[in-house]
Amino acid sequence: MPADPLHSAGKPPRSAMSPPQRGSGVSPVEVRRSSRRRRTVSAYREGDRTVVLIPARMSEAEEERWVGVMLDKLAAQESKRVLDDSELAERARRLSAQYFDGRAEPSSVRWVTNQNTRWGSCTPAEGSIRLSHRLQGMPEYVVDYVLLHELAHLLVPGHGPRFWRLLEGYPRTERARGYLEGVVAADRLPHLPGARTR
Numbered sequence: 001m002p003a004d005p006l007h008s009a010g011k012p013p014r015s016a017m018s019p020p021q022r023g024s025g026v027s028p029v030e031v032r033r034s035s036r037r038r039r040t041v042s043a044y045r046e047g048d049r050t051v052v053l054i055p056a057r058m059s060e061a062e063e064e065r066w067v068g069v070m071l072d073k074l075a076a077q078e079s080k081r082v083l084d085d086s087e088l089a090e091r092a093r094r095l096s097a098q099y100f101d102g103r104a105e106p107s108s109v110r111w112v113t114n115q116n117t118r119w120g121s122c123t124p125a126e127g128s129i130r131l132s133h134r135l136q137g138m139p140e141y142v143v144d145y146v147l148l149h150e151l152a153h154l155l156v157p158g159h160g161p162r163f164w165r166l167l168e169g170y171p172r173t174e175r176a177r178g179y180l181e182g183v184v185a186a187d188r189l190p191h192l193p194g195a196r197t198r
Contacts (some may be wrong), residue, residue: 029067032057043070050074075139082136083143085110092129092147099169104151109134119180120146122153130153138179145176 008182028049033056043052052070054063083091089109089137107127115132122129129150135143148170156163167173 029071031063031067034186038052041066041070043074045074088147089142092151095144095148096151099148100151100155100166104154106151106154109147111197120150122150124154124157138183142171142176142179144172146180 013109015135029052030046030049031052033054035056037053037055039055041051041052041054045051046075050071052067054066058066088111089106092106092109093102096102096106105127106129109129109131112130113133113135115130118132119135120129120131129147131143131146131150135146145167148167152163152166155166
């Protein structure tokens with residue numbers, strides 16, 4: 001298993017903004033077709049699912065394309081909203097219930113501003129989880145992965161095979177790890193003086 005990007009976060013990124021990733025949520029998607037809907041497409045969260053409303057006449061290819069577009073749009077909107085500590089703790093509880101049968105029970109989950117070389121940390125003896133403020137604004141699936149990673153440490157302290165088996169149930173583990181590795185790699189690129197940025 002390659003080095004875990006959670007424990008090699010490098011320097012803080014220059015910008016918290018990241019391009020939205022398609023399907024960043026973990027919720028199932030329900031497509032609802034309407035004969036009254038002519039051109040518009042919309043989407044919203046309904047409980048644990050995402051609902052996409054499309055015109056009935058749309059082809060399957062158009063439906064697939066628009067579902068992707070709307071998932072991207074929702075993810076971008078949600079990534080701009082920062083969860084407070086109580087919402088972060090609630091999210092951790094939901095993830096523990098969904099992936100670990102509720103066995104990982106943190107006593108506290110909070111954002112911290114003093115973690116510049118790690119994305120998250122956990123103290124199993126206290127049951128406390130801390131996430132770097134640098135994750136704020138990143139896609140939901142990345143924050144969920146970091147939360148799950150730290151929740152898994154409440155069950156298995158090290159990074160052995162048993163630990164990684166716990167994370168196999170999360171379908172976006174590799175994608176989230178790749179995203180975090182990309183952030184670290186981008187920060188290490190040389191920055192030429194006077195270079196234009198978009």
